[in-house]
Amino acid sequence: MTMLPPVLPVDDIHRRLQLIFPEGTANRNYVTREIAAKTVFVMLYVGAVDANARWIRPDQVTRMTDARAAMTEDRHREAWLVESMRPATGDIEGRWYAVNTREPIRDETLRGGLVLIGAVAERPGLATTSPSPRYALTESFSALFDPALTEEQLEEAIEAWRDANLSASALARAAILRSGVIADETQVLVTLPNGQTRSMAAGPSSIISKAVAEEFAPRFLETPGLLWLSESRNKVVEQDNQLARSLGLTIDPERNLPDMILVDLGPEHPLLVFVEVVATDGAITEARRTALLMIATEAGFRENQVAFVTAYADRDDTAFRRSVSELAWGSFAWFMSEPDQVALWHSGRESPERIKLSALIRL
Structure with missing residues (x-):
């Protein structure tokens, strides 16, 4: 029995x-x-x-x-x-x-x-x-x-x-997310690409912003710099006007700026990277992409010199599942829990010849 x-x-x-x-x-x-x-x-x-x-x-x-x-x-x-x-x-x-x-x-x-x-x-x-x-x-x-x-x-x-x-990868993924849970209850210390540090108010968005600056930027940008970093209630955490002016970009806090603006100074022509941090909402939708692109083109950047990234805590997070259908084509999604991976919402509408999967998998 x-x-x-x-x-x-x-x-x-x-x-x-x-x-x-x-x-x-x-x-x-x-x-x-x-x-x-x-x-x-x-x-x-x-x-x-x-x-x-x-x-x-x-x-x-x-x-x-x-x-x-x-x-x-x-x-x-x-x-x-x-x-x-x-x-x-x-x-x-x-x-x-x-x-x-x-x-x-x-x-x-x-x-x-x-x-x-x-x-x-x-x-x-x-x-x-x-x-x-x-x-x-x-x-x-x-x-x-x-x-x-x-x-x-x-x-x-x-x-x-x-x-x-x-699995080891599952444990690592969970450990990365848990590191945010046990962070300082009042502040999140962010190390910028230039090595300086800034404090942000504690919260899920600040933890993701920290990961973007410390994990995403060095992984996916050759020579990263940070032009703009803000937190909830439009508080400016970091604003590098000198670097922005050298790129011909005027950062006006009164405009509807994203959570972060990064720049990659490694390529021959600098790459401007607009980042929206999503703990609850605020992803880069088609309308948001258009508005941000206008800021860049007004400063003289060509469209192929601008990247758009929506940063989340995790693929299984409610914030991602709720906004994934609205993400703009031609933008990227990055997840704090899987820092070595980035997802591209590829759009072939501007190409006279559609790119094939055989080419995409080599990217």
């Missing part, structure tokens, strides 16, 4: 998922929201752990109810496992989710989340079209939901599980 694991309340599972998967974890929303907690609960409830060779289907999660979840004796749990596998006859009073919710449970919570990061195993040898139960918690992951764990023991267990199961 299968030994059923102890059951943890859904709220406690939800809290632990948020501890296990810190900010910066790929698809974090998929594995930390309530539907993920309820999926884990159902697996624990029926003993769906890979070591037990017991598995569930996504539709079983939808069929759970609060009343049934409160019945935690082994005999009730075993009975519900059998019952939940039978074809439904009529509506289930108080069911957690509608029938069609099984698709997001399968595609997002499981395949795009818990399976992807090694927290849930798929039943081996099962055809992809099979309706048989397919998913189970890995034994090591299920152990993180033992109600007997003290807070200290839980912290140690989570750290050990992360070390063993999350």
Whole structure:
């Protein structure tokens, strides 16, 4: 007979998922929201752990109810496992989710989340079209939901599980984001490309601005310089009028300037880089790109001497997901959590001959 694991309340599972998967974890929303907690609960409830060779289907999660979840004796749990596998006859009073919710449970919570990061195993040898139960918690992951764990023991267990199961790149990504969380509560110290430092008011936008100056600029610009840096409420943090004048650019704080203006002095013709920092909103849209380009062309810059960058904390951040559809063609997106990568929204509309993918992948 299968030994059923102890059951943890859904709220406690939800809290632990948020501890296990810190900010910066790929698809974090998929594995930390309530539907993920309820999926884990159902697996624990029926003993769906890979070591037990017991598995569930996504539709079983939808069929759970609060009343049934409160019945935690082994005999009730075993009975519900059998019952939940039978074809439904009529509506289930108080069911957690509608029938069609099984698709997001399968595609997002499981395949795009818990399976992807090694927290849930798929039943081996099962055809992809099979309706048989397919998913189970890995034994090591299920152990993180033992109600007997003290807070200290839980912290140690989570750290050990992360070390063993999350990839180095995922851990690094999370570590970069966590570094912003533990920054000084009142100030963020930014090192400018010229080596000088400036203080900005603490907050998500300032942390991203710091990353742009210290990580993005040296990676993607040959000889970077900073012409303009501002923070919320239009406060000017740095303004290099001397360098701007040498480039023929007049920086007027009264104009609707971006959060940052960088310049690359390495190329034969300097490259002007307008950067919008997005912690909540304010991405470089088509309208914003047009307005910023006008500032540059008025100063004598050609369009191919101007770049537009929207900087975010992370690809999985709500701010990016909310604004990605509005990003201007011909602009870049950069993510603090993945500093070596930059995304280009390539536009071929100005080219008489459309550039091919074979050429794009060589960029």
